[in-house]
Amino acid sequence: MKSMEAYICYFFFLVIKYVQCHDNELYEYLNRTDRSTCQLYEFKEDHPKPIGILTTSSGKLVEIRESIGLNSDVFSNQYNIDLMTHTNAERIPERLVHAKGTAAFGYFEVTNDVSQYTKAEVFNGIGKKTPVVVRFSTVVQNLGGNDLAREIKGMAVKFFTKEGNLDLVSLSFPVFFHRDPIDFPYFIHALKRNPKTNLFDFSARWDFITKKPENLHGLLWMLSDYGIPNGYRKMDAFPIHTFQINNKHGGSYFVKFNFRTEQGVENLPSSAAEAITARDLDYYTRDLYNAIENKNYPAWTLEMDIMSFDDIKKIDYNPFEVTRLWKKGTYYTVPIGRLVLDRNPDNFFRVSEMSAFNPGNLVPGIPGPLDNLFKSRRSAYRDAQIYRLGVNHNRIEVNTPLYSKVYNRDGKPPVRDNMMDAPNYYPNSFNGPVPYVDPSRLKERFTVFDVNAVDLDQPEYFIKHYLRSDQRERLINNTIPTLVPIAPYLQRRAIRLLTLTDPSLGREISEKLQEALKQPPPPPLPVLNEPKRKMKS
Numbered sequence: 001m002k003s004m005e006a007y008i009c010y011f012f013f014l015v016i017k018y019v020q021c022h023d024n025e026l027y028e029y030l031n032r033t034d035r036s037t038c039q040l041y042e043f044k045e046d047h048p049k050p051i052g053i054l055t056t057s058s059g060k061l062v063e064i065r066e067s068i069g070l071n072s073d074v075f076s077n078q079y080n081i082d083l084m085t086h087t088n089a090e091r092i093p094e095r096l097v098h099a100k101g102t103a104a105f106g107y108f109e110v111t112n113d114v115s116q117y118t119k120a121e122v123f124n125g126i127g128k129k130t131p132v133v134v135r136f137s138t139v140v141q142n143l144g145g146n147d148l149a150r151e152i153k154g155m156a157v158k159f160f161t162k163e164g165n166l167d168l169v170s171l172s173f174p175v176f177f178h179r180d181p182i183d184f185p186y187f188i189h190a191l192k193r194n195p196k197t198n199l200f201d202f203s204a205r206w207d208f209i210t211k212k213p214e215n216l217h218g219l220l221w222m223l224s225d226y227g228i229p230n231g232y233r234k235m236d237a238f239p240i241h242t243f244q245i246n247n248k249h250g251g252s253y254f255v256k257f258n259f260r261t262e263q264g265v266e267n268l269p270s271s272a273a274e275a276i277t278a279r280d281l282d283y284y285t286r287d288l289y290n291a292i293e294n295k296n297y298p299a300w301t302l303e304m305d306i307m308s309f310d311d312i313k314k315i316d317y318n319p320f321e322v323t324r325l326w327k328k329g330t331y332y333t334v335p336i337g338r339l340v341l342d343r344n345p346d347n348f349f350r351v352s353e354m355s356a357f358n359p360g361n362l363v364p365g366i367p368g369p370l371d372n373l374f375k376s377r378r379s380a381y382r383d384a385q386i387y388r389l390g391v392n393h394n395r396i397e398v399n400t401p402l403y404s405k406v407y408n409r410d411g412k413p414p415v416r417d418n419m420m421d422a423p424n425y426y427p428n429s430f431n432g433p434v435p436y437v438d439p440s441r442l443k444e445r446f447t448v449f450d451v452n453a454v455d456l457d458q459p460e461y462f463i464k465h466y467l468r469s470d471q472r473e474r475l476i477n478n479t480i481p482t483l484v485p486i487a488p489y490l491q492r493r494a495i496r497l498l499t500l501t502d503p504s505l506g507r508e509i510s511e512k513l514q515e516a517l518k519q520p521p522p523p524p525l526p527v528l529n530e531p532k533r534k535m536k537s
C-alpha cells in the first residue's frame with residue numbers, strides 16, 4: 001500500500017514537472033520573442049478557456065460533425081455555406097492612395113493656452129484630454145506593400161472633440177506636390193503602377209514631373225533622406241495647408257499646424273532600407289505595434305506657425321501655396337499640446353481599414369484652409385469613402401463622432417439607430433434638430449488666387465539651404481537609379497529641370513548619371529535572365 005502511494009506521488013510529481021518544464025519553455029520563448037509575434041499567446045493568456053461555442057453568422061450553434069466536410073452532404077451544411085460565402089466576400093476596395101497603413105488610439109492633451117488664436121474647444125483648457133485615432137500610411141503602395149518604399153508617408157489624426165470630429169490629415173513632408181487639384185488624378189496615375197505592366201514606372205514619373213515642374217519640390221523631398229523615415233514614430237507630420245482659425249471674439253489668424261515627433265526625426269539611407277525590406281516589408285507596422293505594446297508610447301507635439309492678417313499683407317510671397325514653405329522670419333510658432341498613442345486596436349480591419357478621415361471635418365474656431373486644393377479634398381475624401389465604405393461611413397464605430405443629430409437617413413448599412421422616429425425633413429414644426437447661432441463666426445472669408453507660373457525658388461532653397469551637404473549628396477545618389485532606366489530624352493529633360501533649379505545640382509547629377517550609364521548593368525536576377533526582345537528595324 002505504502003509503495004502504491006509512493007508511485008501515485010511520483011506520478012503527480014512527474015506531471016507537475018512536465019507542466020513546469022513546458023511553462024518554462026514557453027516562458028523563454030515569449031521572453032525572447034517580440035510582442036507582434038506573440039499576439040496569439042497573449043490572447044490565450046487572457047482567455048484560458050475557449051471564448052464560447054461556435055455558431056453560424058446567424059447564431060446557430062455548430063455541432064462538431066458539421067465542422068468536417070469530407071464524406072458528408074456539404075450543401076446541406078449551413079455552417080459550411082455560411083463560412084465559404086463570407087470568406088469569399090471579405091475584401092473591400094483598398095484606398096486609392098494610402099492603401100497600406102496601420103492605426104492606433106490615444107489622446108491629445110492641451111499644454112498651452114492658445115485661446116487668443118482659436119476658440120476650438122479641443123485646443124482650449126490646459127490639461128484637457130481628447131481621445132484620438134491615428135492612421136499612419138504609405139502613399140503609393142498597395143495594401144500588402146512595402147513600408148520602406150521611398151515615398152511620402154501619411155499620418156491622419158481624428159480628434160473626437162465635443163464639437164464634432166476634427167481630422168488633421170497630414171503628410172511626412174511640409175509641402176505638397178502641386179496646387180491645382182486637377183493635377184492630382186494624373187499625378188497619382190504617374191506615381192502608381194503602369195496600366196499594362198502593373199509595375200512602378202520611372203518613365204511615367206519623370207515624364208509627368210518634367211511636364212508639371214511644380215511637382216519638383218515634393219519630389220526632391222521624396223528623393224532626400226526624408227523619403228524613408230526610420231519608422232512612423234520617427235517622423236514629423238504636416239497638414240500642410242494654411243488654415244484660417246478664429247478666437248471667440250471673431251479675430252482670425254492664419255496658421256500651419258505641425259506634429260513634431262518626440263522620438264526625434266530619424267531617416268534611413270537607401271542601403272539600410274533595402275536590407276530591412278529584404279526581411280520585413282512591415283517594419284514600420286511592427287515597430288509601432290511593439291512600441292505601444294511595450295508601453296513605450298510614441299508622442300508628438302502639436303504646434304502652429306502663425307501669421308496675423310496684417311502679417312499676411314506685408315509678405316512678398318503667397319502663403320497659401322501648398323508647394324512652398326513659409327519663409328523664416330515671417331511667422332512665429334506656438335505649441336498647443338501633445339498627442340500620445342497608448343493603445344493598439346484589437347482588430348485591424350475594424351479600425352485601420354474602416355477609418356475614414358476627411359480634411360473637411362473641422363470644428364468651430366477652425367474654419368480651415370481657403371485654397372482650391374483643399375476645397376477639392378473636402379469632397380474627394382467623402383467620395384472615396386462612399387465608394388469604399390458606403391454612404392454611412394460616419395456611422396461605422398471608429399468614425400462616429402461623440403455627438404451627432406442629422407436629417408440623413410437610410411442607405412447601405414450600418415445605419416445604427418437611423419435617427420429612429422425623429423422628423424426627417426427640415427425645417428419642420430415637430431422639434432427635429434435645429435442649427436445653433438455662433439456670434440463669433442467669421443463675417444467674411446477670403447478668396448485665394450494662385451498664379452500659374454512655376455516658381456523654382458522653393459526647390460532651390462531646399463537644395464541650397466535646407467539640406468546639409470551629406471544630405472544633398474545622398475539626394476543625388478538616390479536620384480541616379482530613378483534616371484538610369486528612362487530614355488535619354490527624358491533624362492535630358494530631368495537634368496534640364498534640375499539645372500534650372502540649381503546649376504551645380506544639375507551638373508553633379510548629370511555627371512553621376514553618365515558614370516552610372518557607363519557601368520555594366522547589374523547582374524540579372526535569376527528569374528529575369530530572359531533573352532532581350534530584338535528591336536524591330
Ligand code: HEM
Pocket residue numbers: 094095096097098101135136137153154155156169170171176180181184238239240241355356357373376377380381384385388
Ligand atoms: C487634390 C488633392 C488631394 C486629393 C484629391 C486627395 C485624395 C485622397 C483620397 C481619395 C484618399 C483616400 C481616402 C480614403 O479612401 O479613405 C486620400 C488619403 C489620404 N490623403 Fe489625400 N488627397 C489630396 C491631397 C492630400 C494632401 C495635401 C495631404 C496632406 C496634407 C493628403 C493626405 C492624405 C492622407 C494622410 C491620406 C490617408 C488617410 C487615411 O489614413 O485613411 N492628401 N487622399
Ligand SMILES: *[C@@H]1O[C@H](CO)[C@@H](O)[C@H](O)[C@H]1NC(C)=O
Pocket residue numbers: 028031032
Ligand atoms: C529574458 O530575456 C532577457 C534578454 O532578452 C534576459 O536578460 C532575461 O534574463 C530573460 N528572463 C528570463 C526570466 O528568462
Ligand SMILES: *[C@@H]1O[C@H](CO)[C@@H](O)[C@H](O)[C@H]1NC(C)=O
Pocket residue numbers: 470473474477
Ligand atoms: C554616394 O555614392 C557614392 C558611390 O556612387 C559613394 O561613394 C558615396 O559615399 C555616396 N554618398 C553618400 C553620402 O552616401
